[in-house]
Amino acid sequence: QVQLQESGPGLVKPSETLSLTCTVSGGSITTNSVVWGWIRHPPGKEPEWMGAIDASGTTYYNPSLKSRTSITRDTSKNQFTLQLSAVAPRDTAVYYCARVSQGWCPWGQGTQVTVSS
Numbered sequence: 001q002v003q004l005q006e007s008g009p010g011l012v013k014p015s016e017t018l019s020l021t022c023t024v025s026g027g028s029i030t031t032n033s034v035v036w037g038w039i040r041h042p043p044g045k046e047p048e049w050m051g052a053i054d055a056s057g058t059t060y061y062n063p064s065l066k067s068r069t070s071i072t073r074d075t076s077k078n079q080f081t082l083q084l085s086a087v088a089p090r091d092t093a094v095y096y097c098a099r100v101s102q103g104w105c106p107w108g109q110g111t112q113v114t115v116s117s
Contacts, residue, residue, distance in 0.1 A: 002027040004097050004108035012091075012115050018084040022097030022108060029078055030055050035101035038071065038082045040093040041110075048093075052100055053080050087115045 008020035022036070029036055037052030037060075051061040053071045061069050065084070073080040084091060092115050098107040 002106055006097050006108045006111040010112055012087050013117055014088050015086055018087050020082045020095055022080050024078050030075055036080050037098055037100040039096045042093040089115050091115045
């Protein structure tokens with residue numbers, strides 16, 4: 001059973017870089033053909049796919065966020081990370097990591113991130 005757990009700060013100041021980590025258990029992030037990604041859900045808005053990383057380490061990004069988004073991984077820890085630079089209040093959302101290559105299942109429980117001074 002694959003499970004995902006997000007971790008990181010709940011509060012980030014404007015202009016800073018947000019860093020979140022997704023820890024995967026029950027499966028390897030290097031398993032062939034599996035893609036892992038990040039989604040966020042701002043309050044009152046539609047969920048937004050941010051980007052993903054595949055089993056070979058190739059990354060894919062939402063064009064609207066690509067300029068300030070970076071997804072990396074640490075295979076020794078079975079983790080992948082999200083970095084979002086130059087954050088602003090509009091980036092306030094619940095952030096989720098998920099396995100996106102098997103019907104977007106499962107997701108992590110999500111972590112609230114608030115951008116405020």
